[in-house]
Amino acid sequence: MQGGCTGILRTSILQYDFPMTVESIPNFTEPAAKLWKTIPADIRQRLLANVWCGQCSDATIITNFTGVVRKGDLLLVGKCAQCHGDVARLIESN
Numbered sequence: 001m002q003g004g005c006t007g008i009l010r011t012s013i014l015q016y017d018f019p020m021t022v023e024s025i026p027n028f029t030e031p032a033a034k035l036w037k038t039i040p041a042d043i044r045q046r047l048l049a050n051v052w053c054g055q056c057s058d059a060t061i062i063t064n065f066t067g068v069v070r071k072g073d074l075l076l077v078g079k080c081a082q083c084h085g086d087v088a089r090l091i092e093s094n
Ligand SMILES: [Zn+2]
Pocket: 053, 054, 055, 056, 057, 060, 080, 081, 082, 083, 084, 085
């Protein structure tokens, strides 16, 4: 029955890997990365998947985004996943 443990172990490692890859954010400035990391992972996913695109007139997913801090708030600038137009998302820190 020892062999049965391998599958369970592998699954838990994969689940662990996913948030780690979210942490690698090379396009963020250092202050922006620090601020981003204070946001829980599930909230971050929701923020990224709920960005308003003016061209699509709809909520979209932001891709190829960069992060900067502007006036204490986190500003994400990237591309719309649907039309590849410029989109931005301001995340107010309070
Ligand atoms: Zn769009």
